[in-house]
Structures are given as C-alpha cells and as structure tokens.
Amino acid sequence: MPIARHALDAGLRVRVYSNLFRISEEHWRLLEHPAVRLATTYHSSVEVEHDEVTGRKGSHTATRANIVEAVRRGIGLKVAVLDAGDHQRAERARGELEALGVRDVHVGRVRAVGNAAGAALPSTAELCGRCGDQRAVVLPDGDVAVCEIGRFLTAGNVQGAGPASVLSGPRWAEASASIPRRTGPTACHPDCQPSNSDSCDPGKNDPCDPMGYAPAEPGAPAVAVPALV
Incomplete structure (x- = not known):
C-alpha cells in the first residue's frame, strides 16, 4: 500500500498484482484510483x-x-x-471469467520462473525477448529488474544511486544483452511494446512466446503473468 501510494503521488501509473484472497475496503479505494490497474490469476472454474x-x-x-x-x-x-x-480446463476458466464480465482475460502456459521454476534455476529463454527494452521494474527492496517476469535478472539498486544511474550503468547493459532477442517473422507482436501503459503482454490472439518455447500451433496463447500474494 505505501509503495503504491508513493508511486501515485509521484504521478506514476500503478499495476497491482494480487491473489484477491483478502481485500479490505482500504484496498478497494486504492484499486478504484484511475491510475491503478489490477491483475490476478484464476487457476480453474472448479473450486477444488x-x-x-x-x-x-x-x-x-x-x-x-x-x-x-x-x-x-x-x-x-x-x-x-x-x-x-489441460487446455479444456483453461478454456472453461476463460469462459467463466468472460461471463462474469471480465474483459481482459489472457490464457498462457506456465513459465518456469518464480514459484513455477521449483528447484530449477530460471532461464532467460522463458522471457519474450523484449525485457529491458524501454522497460524496467523496481522491486520493493529497490533492486532494478528487466521486467516483472524477469525479476531474477537484476542490475543494481535505486537506493542511493537512483534509477538513471542504474539504467545507464554497465550492469544494466550486461543484463539486457543477456536476453535472447527475437527478430524476423517471429518477433513480438506490436502490442508487446514495453512502453505500453498496461503491460508487455501481447494481444489475446497474437502471442509473444518465451524464447525457449515453440507453440504447438500458430496463434496459441503463450503468455502468463504470475500473481503476487
């Protein structure tokens, strides 16, 4: 809450990731701010x-x-x-959400980053290839990462140095250069621009697959944003 309020006071747009398990009235007031967007994850239409x-x-x-x-x-x-x-399970969940009035639903495969990576080390091959391109994420402790999915790839801390110093430094250049870039006909769809005000997610029908993933058929959605507790 304090971080989100500070960002709003600074004139920034804020996207809040939540599992929506327990939301207070104070939280709702924050989420109703016109500069705030909310994101969550819905795993199944079946309770169990x-x-x-x-x-x-x-x-x-x-x-x-x-x-x-x-x-x-x-x-x-x-x-x-x-x-x-389980594609049918995912599509059932999508259908239920759309019936509830959710206009922005994205179905994508689980990427091996964060909790989904388990004991394995996360790989840049799980990223779309646009992380760090006119985009950076400042984590709660001040560390600067290439994107919200690539939080394992950091390149400095804004405390003391400031964001401009981090983004112009050699560590940031090295981190950005380590991400496999997508070029040619398989390049990310234009909707995957990191400068997009909401996210680097693609349009629903134009996937921006992780670099290490080839979809079974063209047009299959392949992007997911993990929810944060």
Missing part, C-alpha cells in the same frame, strides 16, 4: 482445482467473489489463466 494449485482452502471462493466485486466497481482488471497442459 483452484484451491489445489494455491494450496489454500477457500481461495477459489474468495478470488472469484473479489473478481465479481472488481467488475462491479468498474476497476481495470486483467486476469491470467495459467495453462499447465
């Missing part, structure tokens, strides 16, 4: 399946109810549905 993924009983009921409330309040909401191989 969703709760199994989150490891928290009652999470489906709470998340679904708060999705409904966000729609009712007119909050800008994006929902990611993670496809771990």
